[in-house]
Amino acid sequence: MKIALLGYGKMGKTIEQIALQRGHTIVIKAKNNNYTITEADIAIDFSTPSAAYNNISNCIENNVPVISGTTGWLEDYDKTVALCQEKKGAFIYASNFSLGVNVFFELNSYLAKMMNTLKDYKVSMEEIHHTQKLDAPSGTAITLANDIIKEHTSYNSWSLEQEKEKALPITAKRTEDVPGTHSITYKSDVDTIDITHTAHNRQGFALGAVIAAEWLYGKTGVFTMKDVLNIS
Known part of the structure; x- marks a missing residue:
């Protein structure tokens, strides 16, 4: 997959390492809004609370599946779910992907x-x-x-x-x-x-995020890590 990393701090860099090891390509490493999201097959958002909703909604509006592990923005979660359903997009939020x-x-x-x-x-x-x-x-x-x-x-x-x-x-x-x-x-x-x-380190969070992205690709709907891991 061609992956957009929305937020390229310590977590974004760890996700990049694991994604490359698993055969994916990183096409966007965004620290700001200066990117074209349609270059990517899927986006992984580990940005900031103030940027998360704009990042996620931009993906959904452009038919790019997106997973987000950013916390502190959930006042906009219901609005995001409604947008995803309206646009028939694909979205996973998790407070922790480990x-x-x-x-x-x-x-x-x-x-x-x-x-x-x-x-x-x-x-x-x-x-x-x-x-x-x-x-x-x-x-x-x-x-x-x-x-x-x-x-x-x-x-x-x-x-x-x-x-x-x-x-x-x-x-x-x-x-x-x-x-x-x-x-x-x-x-x-x-x-x-x-x-x-x-x-013990960020590797577990990053691996879970990449696994979630692999699982979401090609699907439509709003999901959780319970769906990814098939936990009833």
């Missing part, structure tokens, strides 16, 4: 469902990322929190760094050179249950 993280998402949901009736346990979350990450909490943390809220009726929202009634507390830390760590803790007076996903 194959391991997507398995972790399923484990988190299953654990939350099991813990729902055990009222003595209080749940909390911590996420740690590199200091260049612009949004907090991470998109991955928000996905994890929303999945817990959906399964665990003691909570109806999440809250960053402060205690609120019926809100799942999230602590966000920024530390040099941490690709991403997410921990969920259920604590009672008698014991603690922890589940953690720790990324």
Whole structure:
């Protein structure tokens, strides 16, 4: 495939390496809006929250399938889905493309469902990322929190760094050179249950993004990583 990389920072460069190893060609390396998207067979967007919607909608308007791993722009997600359906385009958004993280998402949901009736346990979350990450909490943390809220009726929202009634507390830390760590803790007076996903580098995120692009190419519709990985 001929791939457009919309956003050419550290993640874009890692995706480039993996895409080339898998036999693809990079035809666009965009740090700004100065590109012609129709040169590409498919686009991978890891840009910034302010640029993501314009990047994605431009792809859909020009019939270029697009996957996005940019977080912090989801106020425009429903508008993007509607545009994709109207134009019969192809689109995948994921807060995290790592194959391991997507398995972790399923484990988190299953654990939350099991813990729902055990009222003595209080749940909390911590996420740690590199200091260049612009949004907090991470998109991955928000996905994890929303999945817990959906399964665990003691909570109806999440809250960053402060205690609120019926809100799942999230602590966000920024530390040099941490690709991403997410921990969920259920604590009672008698014991603690922890589940953690720790990324060792960006390779897992990048590989998942390329696999998602390969899967999306030639399809029409709005999909998720559950579709890519055939996770029911």
